[in-house]
Amino acid sequence: MSERVVPEGRRQRSRPTKQGAVLSERLIVETALRLVEQHGAGALSVRRLGAALGADPTALYRYFRNTDALLLALADELIGRAQEGWTATGAWREDLRSMGLRIHASYLTQPQAALLAAHRTTGRPHETRAVETILGILRDGGFPDALAVRIYHSFVDQALAFAAQDAAASARPPLAAADAEVWHAVYGRLPADTHPNIAATYPLLAADMRDSGYPFALELTLMAAAALHPDAGR
Template structure:
């Protein structure tokens, strides 16, 4: 028989809210994600979350210790989205698997840019993150790197991916007119600089508009080419 405190907790979790919804950890995360996506970090308070759920705010504390705990759980959910459907064995080699893994993490972050900006530099300590680190380090060990080097290379790899994700997520959060102005600067202000003063920029002026787009794939390819060259296997 389950201990009395466990039974009580389970009964509390099954109790419907005022709106008739039965709370769960995932349902709370859904509501928190919606608040963040729509209103930003200021909206992620336990009080506002309780209102969105139609529940007393104290009910949220049965699942999460507070806004910080929720944020880490949301960051872990993004990692889970990146891992969903990812199978290293579907790729020809470890580097191709790492590239796919990195791009999945980047795209998951951009689906929820507000969460990415707030959580990409944190350590969630949760199952999806643990599985991601296990997967990435495992691929690098498969490449023949010793244990210390595999960890060091994974650190560089994941920081490259998350750094680009946070940067591009911040760009997506800019007002549309600011974003358009920054993009036009490469084809207007920079491309029209005088050749006498800026000979190199003048020489590459036709290619400068590409600076407005994401650079994550190119950065990953450069990093993976360096890792391939060093791989013992």
């Protein structure tokens, strides 16, 4: 795509596409997510997206100035889905836990998109609302601003990093299966005289590595945040 985006007020088309739908930013984003999940990163092109929408590819310039802008919209959509239906309880620890699990889960519903966009900063409405919400949880929970920002940074990066890692396994099942087999084929056969710690913990290790480490990592982060809370020593 090129740098020819049309101002927001003049984007909407009233004429339906060949598929009978009226083109909109939301329709483009939803279609792009579907194509990426079906065909991978290569599907994020003007030609393929236009064909799927039944629209002239140049019509997409009315909504997104280039494919990177569209990619940021995909990332922002996943962040928005994580916040759908979420309500605060007023307990900072519970609210952070539920928000983190929602963000992680939302990206895993679209693993191919997660691989492309989990590391991006969108600056779009859903993301800015999430940043405001998480900082609000921390500040309302009694954390001073400097500490709230540090915890926010670690909390979000942790959720997105695990989302990207777990999405990679989900998006490429054969590779994930091959990696899982290594725990049995290699680690399960290491002798106790050379690798005593692996040999002693192998059954637990192999079982634990089947699942995502994110839920427990999140709990560790919440425990650390609680220990740093101004009221922790009282």
